[in-house]
Amino acid sequence: MTPYVLLGIAIVSEVFAEAMMKLSNGFENKKPIIGIIAGYLVAFYLMAQTLNDLPLGFVYAVWTGAGVALTALIGAAFWHEGFNAKKALGIVAIIAGVVLLKLGV
Numbered sequence: 001m002t003p004y005v006l007l008g009i010a011i012v013s014e015v016f017a018e019a020m021m022k023l024s025n026g027f028e029n030k031k032p033i034i035g036i037i038a039g040y041l042v043a044f045y046l047m048a049q050t051l052n053d054l055p056l057g058f059v060y061a062v063w064t065g066a067g068v069a070l071t072a073l074i075g076a077a078f079w080h081e082g083f084n085a086k087k088a089l090g091i092v093a094i095i096a097g098v099v100l101l102k103l104g105v
Contacts (some may be wrong), residue, residue: 001049003049003052004033004050004051004054006046006049007046007047007050007054007059007062008051008089009042009046009061010042010043010044010045010046010050010063011062011063011067011070012048012065012070013039013040013042013043013076014039014043014067015070015071016024016030016035016039017035017036017037017038017039017040017043018039018067018074019035019071019074019078020032020033020034020035020036021036022075022079023035025037047059047063048088051089055057057101058098058101058102061097061098061101062101064099065094065095065097065098066094066098068091069091069095072087072090072091073091073095078084
């Protein structure tokens with residue numbers, strides 16, 4: 001698999017782990033903890049694999065930026081945390097920053 005595909009799967013795994021963390025209700029619900037552990041293990045393993053082929057700064061920017069953007073969208077969609085123009089502008093700014101980092105590589 002290409003490092004970009006691995007990075008994409010790593011990001012989705014991280015966002016999955018974060019959603020499980022929300023479902024755990026402060027670790028009061030025990031079953032989602034399995035999803036947290038599995039999600040982060042997959043995410044960190046795959047992120048480490050991408051670093052064999054891609055620069056650290058770019059990988060980390062994509063990892064954090066996409067993770068923040070997807071988590072905001074998941075929060076709005078599943079937990080009604082709201083989504084407004086300011087949040088949308090923030091996601092656009094994240095994407096623009098990652099594009100600029102990639103152009104500088």
